[in-house]
Amino acid sequence: MPELPEVETVVRGLQKLVVSQKITSVQVFRNNAITPLSPEIFAQRLTGSTIEAVTRRGKFLIFQLNPRLWLLAHLRMTGKFIVTSLLSTPQKHHRAWFQLDHTQLMIFDDMRCFGTLELVESLDDTKKIQQLGIEPLSSQLTWNHLKDCFNQSSTAIKNLLMDQTKIAGIGNIYASEILFEARISPLRTGSQLSIQELKKLKKSIQKILNAAIDKNGTSISDFRKVDEKTGEFQNFLKVYGKNELPCFHCSTPIQRIIQQQRSSFFCSSCQQ
């Protein structure tokens, strides 16, 4: 599922529902989601902690706990956090339950079991956070930064946009949508982009990601908000999943190609 706008949607949902709540018990239903601790130790270390804040870095969710500890969550393809006041037996894809005070339950659900939950003592010492590139919705995103990241590279711009060490948070859907907005072919290499194109790309990254956040993310199949409702940005996609449908602007059929083993969608007429 989730790229930056979906993770941001989940973070905002959790901020309203779980911040300042105490974790009163933890149950783990599938061990391989918890790295590298045993479920017993994982549960023991979390029980009694208070959730002080929920934030995001790239596609990681970060729970800041008191006593001082961080729970890093990555949803990968199908991970979800659901908050409910209903108590029930665990469902098939529930991986962990976090019982909160005030009778609320925070559920980590993940059909494909790629998602991860990890406890760390320090974000500064956590390599997977430290190696992330800039936040694309911060002031760090400038066309000059894009120039530094891209202009020596013979890698396709589609793949560069998804490189989490350059810009953190863009995945397969938004890479295609951003390049359509910027009118740049996914096949162009970083070094082939002009200054004008880098400036346009910077604006397109911000525009598409902000628009997707405004619509609570994209639900093509699995993504759900913490209340289990869908996002709405799937209704505003212009190229992703539109193989052979007419281009929004010029009616040329949208093409699907494979880059780095992932589908890219683009208009060969609008995007040069």
Next chain:
DNA sequence: AGCGGAACCTGTCGGC
């Protein structure tokens, strides 16, 4: 340095 490919795991969909 950077690429392609495979692996992690489960489910759905379309074709035959």
Next chain:
DNA sequence: TGCCGACAGGTTCCGC
């Protein structure tokens, strides 16, 4: 109806 392959929003590791 059933089987089989392709495909799915992400990341990491391995070999070249």
